[in-house]
Amino acid sequence: MTKPVLVIASSNTGKLAEFHELLQEALPHGAVDLRPQPAGVTVEETGADFLANACLKATAVARFTDAWALADDSGLCVDALDGRPGIHSARYAPSSARRLERLLEELAGRQDRSARFITALALARPDGSIALTSQGISNGHILEAPIGEGGFGYDPLFWIPAVGRSFAQMTPAQKRRHGHRGRAFAALRPRLAAALLHQPPAESS
Template structure:
């Protein structure tokens, strides 16, 4: 076992203050013998990366250093073809609330016929000793709807219809969303590496 993985034996800190995201990772990690915590309240990490993976690394390393425990960070976002990939890494900063972000995006897409988009998720696990233990990326293709649909999920979920399903993320049950989502797909790639790290 690698020296750094001893930190994983007790706890994994999710590098996020987003309650919805922490909940999703708690469910995704339910089969692993790990105690899951959210990052300390008031901790803020500047997301200065140009890609989702760069931001995931920044967050995982910063939270691992702050807590002295291994940290898992996810940086994810929505990229819209018509908007040349925007909001992309700025997805969370597109407006100050989920409702504001959705309203702004729908306004900018109002007369657009090409509504293709995709969600990306980069996941990184870092140790408190500045080492990247695992990193993966997942992607989910879809379309931007004309108006919000569904009441589940968070963020852009009500306006992102997953390709070939006819459903937005906000209309899906958690199990289906975990299977199809960018985060679920990234986690499927992460799972074998995490299993190996924990020697399960």
């Protein structure tokens, strides 16, 4: 039996690395042919929320590749900024460094620095129909200066009090446990093998 192809619907190298680790742990070794999104594929993110955008990306990449596709849409929602940058997190400024600078500029002098990272995941069948969705949230606050060398995006500014570290300081295992993407994937994981491999769903612990 030919094993299913699962395309990670992203060109973000940081996301690709995180998903690769998560999927390696969630699925039997060698059971699925994991592939990155083909070069040149772009999807306009016109959805009204994270889940809508994740579904748009998963559907488009699945239809383009004629394979299963797993997509996410993630963003940082800051309370003092009325939820911004939100679904526009990746387009908040032209570069990663400038996005961090802009966030700090907009929060200058503000006492309330509470924020949350949100991830929505969508798994699409090869015909583009959505098979599974999930969401994960991490609550924390925005630091006054970047800390840590790991991660990507806003990670150096996002502090998790329960861990006492920024996302950029966490080990991969810590980020999988406390991060929004890891939590969204944990909600999807019990149903993933059932969808891809036609196996019974994993029992909840």
